Amino acid sequence: MIDMTVNIGGRRLKNPVLVSSGTFGFGKEYSNFYDFNLLGAITVKGITLKPRKGNKPPRIMETSAGILNSVGLENPGLYSFIENELPFLKKYSVPIIANISGNTIEEYSLMAKELNEHVDFIELNVSCPNVKEGGITFGTKPESVYEVTREVRKVTNIPLIVKLSPNVTDIGEMALAAENAGADCISLINTLMGMAIDIYNRKPFFNNVVAGLSGPAVKPIALRMVWQVAQKVNIPIIGMGGISNWQDAIEFMMAGADAISIGTANFYNPLAPKEVLEGIKEYMIENGINDLREIKINGGVK
Ligand SMILES: Cc1cc2nc3c(=O)[nH]c(=O)nc-3n(C[C@H](O)[C@H](O)[C@H](O)COP(=O)(O)O)c2cc1C
Secondary structure (H helix, E strand, O other): OOEOOEEEOOEEEOOOEEEOOOOOOOOHHHOOOOOHHHOOEEEOOOEOOOOEOOOOOOOEEEEOOEEEEOOOOOEOOHHHHHHHHHHHHHOOOOOEEEEEOOOOHHHHHHHHHHHOOOOOEEEEEOOOOOOOOOOHHHHOOHHHHHHHHHHHHHHOOOOEEEEOOOOOOOHHHHHHHHHHOOOOEEEEOOOEEEEOEEOOOOEEOOOOOEEEEEOHHHHHHHHHHHHHHHOOOOOOEEEEOOOOOHHHHHHHHHHOOOEEEEOOHHHHOOOHHHHHHHHHHHHHHHOOOOEHHHOOOOOOOO
């Protein structure tokens, strides 16, 4: 018997393999590929208080080892999510992580309060690079990460995850601010700011000029940032950024992650989460590891 469970803020996940916000929609498109009950948890597309149409196309561009996206948080809004999207996911016995973005601290708090009895975890997205207001403006200063986390903490008693932006100088400082304000867990990384130029039109490819880079290209950066955060905080870490196979997942755990999340890989290999889970299990058996926690190196590999 091997133990693959992970404890996040007092809630137990059956295994450490999650799917990342914005790369799994609200689940429906992936439901024919495998049984969602296999997953540790599902993170839904980022939700805002009011519905958002998102950015004008183009929204995605393939790069040499990843994608740039400028989706701009298209979503049906909080109340439609609760009424129309959640019931489908609730048919499964898999914990749901609601990823939320606000324009103000009050909006974050209101959303967290409304979601409290409907989902299992709240993930504060303070790191979206593709919207003008909110999002990343909260995630680039430790004071505002602290403030938004502290205010949301007051209105919710379910585990609170704070998702950090890699577009900062000192990621450890942001993680510490979230932990000090009462976060139960840190997730990282969101996308890295990048850009592309259409050389025939002599214009930026995206209307917003900059876009978010994800996929295998960002993995070494994400791994380094997880390692840096692991040396700063004592709360659990969900590592993500370019994970596409089980070997990547093990690397993140050795850097200090308690769980891992699969994002862009879902687009080119919808079975990636299932394969990663099977790979971790096999690695544990082959190496005589009975408890997942033995893989994680506290404070990250030295
Ligand atoms: C198309 C797309 C949409 C995304 N939407 C969100 C979102 O709504 N909220 C969020 O916190 N992160 C969002 N992300 C970031 C991912 O959840 C993840 O943090 C990032 O892509 C890094 O992981 P990856 O390289 O495995 O994709 C999005 C990423 C992509 C590619």
